[in-house]
Amino acid sequence: MIKIGITGQNGFVGSSLYNTLGLYPDEFQRIDFHKEFFENSGQLDDFVRQCDVIVHLAAMNRHPDPEVIYENNIGLVKKLTESLERTASTAHVLFSSSSQEERDNLYGKSKKEGREFLAYWAKNNGGKFTGMIIPNVFGPFGQPNYNSFIATFCHKLTHGENPVIDNDGEVKLIYVGDLVQEMIGQIRSGETNEEYSVPHRTTIKVSEVLSKLENFKKRYFDGGEIPELKTDFDYQLFNTFRCYFDLKNHYPVKFTQHTDPRGAFVEVIRLGIGGQCSFSTTVPGITRGNHFHTRKIERFAVIKGKALIQLRKIGTDEVLDFYLDGAEPAYVDMPIWYTHNIKNIGEDDLYTIFWINEPYNPEDADTYFVEV
Template sequence: MGRIVVTGASGFVGQNLVVALKTRTKFDVVALTRTSDLNSFSGCKADHIVHLAGTSRAATEDEFRTGNVTYMRQVLECFVPRGPASFFHYASTVKAPQGGLYGRSKRDGEDLLRSIAPQMGWIPAIWRLPNLFGKWARPHHNSFVATFVSQVINEEPLSVHDPDSAVDLLYIDDLIDIILRKLDATDTAGATIFERFPTRRTTVGEVARVIEAIHATRDTSWLPEIDTPLGKQLQATYLSALEQERRVHTPGRIGSETGSFSEVFKSGKFGQVSLLTINPGKTRGQHFHNTKCERFHLVQGRIKLVERDTRGGTPIHRTVNENQSFWTRPGWIHTLENIGKCPAILLIWANEIFQPDARDTYHEDGLKNGPRDG
């Protein structure tokens, strides 16, 4: 079993990488944090070192060099490559070629790595990372996405300075997948710089809009309208930062002697999911729809389904057992009777949201009198 050392293991990328390594690979993982005693690992052999530790915010050039150059050299000199295909992965930044105190310190780290790592038996791999986002990023530090998420959760205004500013974002899970694939690489031909990633181009304003739309549905039965990969990734990022008590919602419930009805999930795209209960010996339904389509799934119990054509004719009877599903038929009255000994529980999907002022629900007793409560 190979050994991999991860520095900065308590940081944003480090936490995600360590969890992935432990659950998806057979590597022996050595996770180093700010409190780790580097000297205690002197002479330890490793197949890979993923050096994520570094300084991204500092007041002076010396602080940047200490965090991004000096410490990298200390790690390099501490561990021993296990064999000729041992890699030292250095987390740099797309800002390395652009200058600035932070960018220059990362570029100096790259240059030092290329210079001395081969002499010590390590194959250098330089990762010039773009804007990252995803679970466990620190607001006001790692990612403006994490900052927006924190602000919207705390009901603060989002710090959007230039909504039209274009950004290229890389999702943390996409980066982790790439790193794991590279750990299996066998190419040992000199230093490699990784700077092409599957980023997604968007704007700061669009990111803010999506995050606010997701947050707006948090304490409702409405599901956010998300139909892009970036939207799904932003939703995962948002939910990862939301504490448990704020992820619980109690939908309204209408109860009577016959049972209860709750509108559980709503979406402008896929319709509505509801929960219906029918007490033993009681009957629900007794109405029909002209256009609305519904599908019922019996989670618990046993019911009798009776359907009757509104134009007349003989009713059709059927026993529905637990874990069976059925569609209702437009223009036909459907009646559900609980013939079991326990409450019947049914999930209902409808292809449209129930609207009290434009309901497509007609009771069997009022075929000539227009819509009524069903």
């Protein structure tokens, strides 16, 4: 069992790494970190002593004064290094640097010097060190106007604002899930690599990204249609976009119901992609689900009976309740990293249609059971 601590555990990359490590409970044990540890040497030392691996992600990305960024980031590296020395730790330290190392700015300078500082510690104290030089990262739950221009675009498009492109250059991107797998690979290898340039997965112009996101807004956010997704990047961008909805106000989405003397007709889902569609009946009082996905796209459509659909983001306590009634057919889509369930709260059988974008594969189910 490898004991792993993450500084910046609650940040964009940190929370994704923390949650993903939780999918391997037989291999990794997570040692919780709190940012207050940096202000208390005793608590920081206790944290360091417990760790076989420390992933140092805590850093400042943006501030009106670049000097503040530089001093903050170098200061955090020094505090961690001093703790490593006080505790005589020989941990494997992974450090997240940035492709901005090569730029003439204080953020890039803080990252390069921090990487070199920790490499020197490892070389002289019997530790191991991996300095990861990372391209632009995007993915679900990034902070708008801070972590990524994609986060900013997604938030604006789902909150009634219009994104503006400041510089339409080409960007090299990596999805946060792919970056996390790179980190886990380095942890498993247990080898020193002072300057590891993490390969980007996509090169694309900012305007092309915005065009894709505007298509998602038109087809999916406004129209409920699952758009055509041709590449891994399309899937990753779409799942990122879905995570910026104001879920409480967006769901449940009522269907357009057409009635005539024969009965009623409802279009449940319009697809630019395939997948698997299922139908279920649920007797009163029974709950289905209580699981989450990290990549799958899923829709629950209630067409008869009364249901309570509940969602909870992994790592949080807030439970979102959505009440649906087949008298007014409606659906709720499941964001990734949200555990979800559906319960029959009526007196009659509940009729539900489930759609998911890929057929069930028991060898790669992407289905993790956690109570809402």
